[in-house]
Amino acid sequence: MLAAMPPHVPSPTPAPGAPRVRERGDACPGALRLHSADDGHLARLRLPAGRLTARQVEVLADAAEALGDGRISVTSRGNAELRGLADGCGAELAPLLAEAGLLPSPTHERVRNIVASPASGLDGLGAADVQLWARELDERLCAAPWAAGLSGRFLFVLDDGRGDVTGLGGDVTLVAVAPDAAHLHMGGRAVRVAAADAPRAALAAARAFLSAARAAGTGAWRVRELPEGHQADVRDVRKALAAEEVPEAVLPQGPPPAPGPLGPAALHVLAPLGRLTAGRLRALLPADEVRLTPWRGAVVAGTDPARLPALETHGLITRPDSPWAGVSACTGRPGCAKSLADVRADAVPGRPGLPVHYSGCERRCGHPHGDWVDVLAAPGGGYLVDGAPVPRTDLAPAVTTARTAPRTTR
Incomplete structure (x- = not known):
């Protein structure tokens, strides 16, 4: 049964040097707990490593x-994320997602936050295929009853050694440093573990965080929110x-x-302003799998890179020199009541350069x-x-000017 969340009331900003105290659980939406917006309800589907099978691509497009x-x-x-959902859609959406394997654990669906190097295993780079780690970690996460206590904002990051996702602010970060070894980072410390133990180590680190959070009594959602003297310790791992x-x-x-192109049988495209129409999503098929990326695009595995020109005709961004590469925006008006503008309609790319993000309010979602x-x-x-x-x-x-000028001059 889908449920709409109450309006979010942010916790007070702590005084300088004081620990942040969370007086309530996080309000992150999920697939079952929806967020109410001006354009209807919003459902957020956690996709560990962004992975979608061909069947799941079709189901997601149909649901949208x-x-x-x-x-x-x-x-x-x-x-x-699916937006514009009606009040009574619960009887259809939840069974649809569950049948397609997009809802493997109703109790854990909001904590399945796993980002992994999207091109891992496809282009010959990286020290290990961390996509395999992501699948095992997701299975272990869903099988651990205590893991349901993690915040919907807690993030696992799995990097194959190329350093593409290490900057995403993971609470627990695994980095492949050799085919048989990984470094686990948490709270400014790191330990070396065998590659075969990497998913188990990440889960143990998350448990150490929960223990530290309970001891601190501040309701911390993220590792960085733990107060002095209550840090989660990777030495337990x-x-x-x-x-x-x-x-x-x-x-790295x-x-x-x-x-x-990503090697001989994969490609990477970006979604304009981070949104895919159902038609654009379906246009990625046929494929062995589609991996949505933190850069608001998709890696398509098991396909011919010669398809890129055809995907460009669908409005997808297929070339690094496209001015729209790296341009993103929040929802803006009319979907968000807090926004001061229709930022998606106002967005212009400028010339290629630094990423640029359009925000309708100071939250900069x-x-x-x-x-x-x-x-x-x-x-x-x-x-x-x-x-x-x-x-x-x-x-x-x-x-x-902002995208192309040296940052040291501004």
């Missing part, structure tokens, strides 16, 4: 058309798995895969990680581009 507004939003964690602490471990940093151009709607119809006031009619040159 039959029950929602016909679009699928891709989130900054590679999950999928070391004891459980005979792991070795790595004092100087550094997270690398770029995301560019739109285009869905903004990228790392270095990005901040375009924020302002009262009166204008925008702030990296803090500088810009009339809506002058957005294009201002965004171009």
